[in-house]
Amino acid sequence: MDDADRPGNRPPEGQTGRTVDEKRQRRHQRQRQHQHQHQHQHQYQQRQYRQDQHREPRYRQDQHRQLQHRQHRRQQRCPHCTYPIADEPVQGTDDAPGPFCSEACRDGEADDEIVREHGYKRFPTGVEPLDALVPRGIPSNAFVLLTGDEGTRRSELTTELVWRALTRGEPAVIVAFNDPPIAVLERFFTLDWNLLPFLEMDRLRIVDCFTHRLEDRDAFQSTRNDWGQFVGGVAEDAVVAVRDPSDLREVASALERALDDLEMTETGVTVLDSIDEIDTLVQDRLLHNFVKDVRATVCKARFVPMFASATTSGDRAYPIDDEYVFDGIVDLRLADHIVPETRLTQLGVRKLVGAQFVPQWATYAVGPGRGLFTFDPATESTDVFTAGTGTGTGTEARFDGPSYGGP
Structure with missing residues (x-):
């Protein structure tokens, strides 16, 4: 290695090559240039931001005023029809x-x-599990199918729908295909609901589509005990007889007479018990047309809701193949997967046109004087079913809001 190439031997100033100081100065100069460029760019962005902030307020204020105007208009309601003012x-x-x-x-x-x-809009049914799933109420012009397995207490549900309407001061009509009128009335007394005052107040009609199917009607009437004869006498004016239940036009006519007697328009409840029994009397197409006609003349024209019960047992899920006929479908099921060694009843809304509903299953039981009530199957099953009356023992199974069980 030459002496000039050794690390300690640097070229003197004025000769070829650069000193360490010169390199350091050039490096600092480049750094200052970068800093100035960055500072100028930052200042330019700040000026642009201030200009944008200066230009945008009027546009944003106009946009905010328009939004407030639309919101205020949506909140305004017409004093006549009570609906929001859309335009x-x-x-x-x-x-x-x-x-x-x-x-x-x-x-x-x-x-x-x-x-x-407001009767033709939405109404609470008064049935706990149903109102828990439809908190804003069921449309008053709805035809609702209550369908489920045997043992899901559909009869108790339809009975309570009628009872809650009566206690609200509204009339009710029951179209009875499954049982005679005395048996229909007995369901209320079984649930510890005294129906006699409402019969005297003329708030109830029973369209009897059962009795005239019997071969010996007089013998049937004579075999009733003293209590049955007493209740039958009180309810005599409330029964509308149908001579031929297989003639659905006669059934529809009897239903119209019952509704006219009670002046039912935008008030009350109608119950059809049950579609399965009608299905055994007539062809499918006749049943289909009957449901459509009743839905039009009762629900849509009078704004009186109708609840029809049906079973899901058998090959078909519904007695009528076309589900669109119904405005709402409420499913009732037996569930044995929630609590070991326990078969529970649950209710869920499958469909309900014109209303919001909670897409869950509500676990329920039935108690005298209380009707259907919801409970938490994980914590309250023992209290509910050991009490026997649905009121619980020790820790009571009360309803403090929607309690849902199942998946």
């Missing part, structure tokens, strides 16, 4: 102060055409 409101007059959703409502308000009754 620009119609100004009122001296006879009908507004704003209104339409000219028709404004004119109706001025003419005192009252339509603000």
Whole structure:
């Protein structure tokens, strides 16, 4: 190695090569240039941001005002029909102060055409497990199918639907194919519900599609015990007889008479018990048309809800193959997978047009004086079923809100 190439021997100043100081100065100069460029770029972005902030407020304020206006308009409700005002409101007059959703409502308000009754909208049934799954109520113009296995207490459910309507001060009609009127009335007394005052108040009609099927009706009437004869006498005016239950036109006519007697429009409940029995009397197409006709004349025209019971046992899931006929389908099932060695009953809403519902199963039991009630199967099963009355022993099985069991 030459002496000039050794690390300690550097070229003096003024000769070829650069000193360490020169390299350091050039490096610092490049760093300052980068810093200045970065600073200028940051300042430019800050100026652009300030300019954007200066230009945008008016646009954002306009957008915010428009949003507030739309929200306020949605919150406004027409004083005549009580529904939200969807478009620009119609100004009122001296006879009908507004704003209104339409000219028709404004004119109706001025003419005192009252339509603000809420009976035709949604209503709570009063049945705990059903109301827990449909918290905002069932549409009053709905035809609802209650379907489930044997042992799911469908009869108790339809009985309670009628009882809750009566206790609300509304009338009710039962179309009875499965049992005679005295047996239908006995279900209320079995649940510790005294139906006699409501029979005297003329709030109930039973369309009897069972008795006239018997070969010897007089013998059937004579075999009733004293209590049956007493209840039958009280309920005599409440029974609308059907001579030929296989003639569904006669059944529909008897139902219309019962509804007219009770002046049922936008009030009350109708129960059909059951579709399975009708299916044994007539062909499928006749049953299909009967359900469609009753749905149109009772539910849609009068705004009176109807609940029909059916069983899922057998080859078909429903007595009517077309599910679209029904506005709602409520499934009842037996479940033995939740609590070991225990078969529980559960209720779930499969379909309900025009209403929101909780897509879960509600576990329920039946107690005298209480009807159907929900409970937590994981913690309250022992108390519910050992009590015998549905009120519990020790830790009571009370209903403090929706309690759901199952998957």
